[in-house]
Amino acid sequence: MSADGPGLGTKVSRGVAWAGAAQAIIAVADLVSQLLVVALWVSASDYGIAFAAIPFYTALDNIADLGVSSALIQHDDHTPERVSTVFWINVLISMGLFVVLLGIGPLYGLILKQPIVGTLLSAYGLKLLLQNVYAIPFALLRKELRFSEIAKARIIAHLSESVARIVFAYLGFTIWCWTFAALIRALMFGIVIQARHPFIPKLVFKPRDVMPYIKFGVRTAASNVLYQVYTSMDSPIILRFFGPVANGIYGLADSIVLEPVKTIANVVIDVAYPTFSRLRSDRRALIAQFIKFTRLNLIAVLPFAVLILLVIPEVLNLFYLGKKWGPDDVDWAADCARILCVMGFFRALGYLGPPVLDGVGRPDLTLRYMVIATFAVPGSFLLGAITLGDRMNFLSVAVAWAIGYPIAFAALGYLVFHTIKLPVKEYFRASWGIVASCAAGCGVGLAVGWLLPHDWQWVRLIGIAGSALLTIGMLFVYWLKLTPKTIAASLKD
DSSP: OOOTTHHHHHHHHHHHHHHHHHHHHHHHHHHHHHHHHHIIIIHHHHHHHHTTTGHHHHHHHHHHHHTTTHHHHHHHOOOOHHHHHHHHHHHHHHHHHHHHHHHHHHHHHHHHTTTHHHHHHHHHHHHHGGGGTTTTHHHHHHHHOHHHHHHHHHHHHHHHHHHHHHHHHHHHHTTTTHHHHHHHHHHHHHHHHHSSSSSOOOOOOGGGHHHHHHHHHHHHHHHHHHHHHTTTTTTHHHHHHHHHHHHHHHHHHHHHHHHHHHHHHHHHHHHHHHHHHHHOOOOHHHHHHHHHHHHHHHHHHHHHHHHHHHHHHHHHHTOOOSSSSSSHHHHHHHHHHHHHHHHHHHHHHHHTTTHHHHHTHHHHHHHHHHHHHHHHHHHHHHHHHHHHHHTTTTTTHHHHHHHHHHHHHHHHHHHHHHHTTTTTHHHHHHHHHHHHHHHHHHHHHHHHHHHTTTTTTHHHHHHHHHHHHHHHHHHHHHHOOOOHHHHHHTTTT
């Protein structure tokens, strides 16, 4: 019998479908709320201040969990006592981290010469305490591949966050609205997850019994924390070198490009780790699933990156140009977003590396990659700001992404290919048609944009985006045989 067992393929396919539906709803709600908040109430300066703290929130989430909850997914020797011990370990860690943030937060704000940034980080410590409500039942739901229930909980929580962000911004909390909204999301997610998988910990604490969990979790958490830190260092560097307005403009570009790419990729990533964990003893099934996930990520991310590359000036001029954002602001943001689009391709592929390495029981390799990236990527940010800052302003840091991340990506690619013995030819044969189709769509979009007058903003947006998407869609159907029928069939496999 195959290592995946009867029904696993169906669970994975349905998991991707549920995750995709949830992420689509979340992405639209987040896009609308971000658009309203930034365009109507938040200035570039205020956004730049808030954005110096926001990127580090996910890293704090990972530190508070210490990866022990992820170990619940990897291990199969659970007992109520062990699960309860993991819960109390998480509580102790989150409480300790909250105390640490009360001291480190103000110091961080002092370094950046923006005290409120440190206060934002300290306040986020309350969210770290709240996440203990759902951390354990959430991990158990993932292990049981109950993705539909997770998707519903995420939809409710993120819709609550989007509404809260708008309300707080409208009330004048322009810098605080993201932090307050994150607290609302955590509270709602905890309520729904507890309703779907009730969990009340026992009053037991036996850390020796969960030492394998802790060892696995620490390596996994260290990798996640390093990832979040090195991908977030662009913001404080820009704030320190170029000021809050520049950081706000960069933050706008980042929120339009890199954050949606992460959201889109999460459709697959949410399902990938527990799936790879189940398949770790079946190399052929593991490789087949890795290639399938790669194709799904490319199909989802690359058309989006192409669209942003083509129509970002029109989007910014139509929706953001106004009393809070001037012409120079949106021009800088458009240039920055186009540079960051180059990262869409690498990020689409790179997101799958850590889940497959962790899933086969090699978090040490993930940590090795993260250490390399932690030096390569922020180092390139700093080097770019110092050497190119006078000529390119904060765009020098965006350019640095295209220099530092490929180095880290190459290291990750080597580790993945070597660890799971991935057939190179098979991998590229499955992927290159998607890349070529998107490249052709980009070419058509550029040609249409060259023909249309620059002052026809709505016409350019619809014409360029429509022609590019139509070309990509037709090539997907003709070349990749990707039709609604084949998609539905794949979800039934």
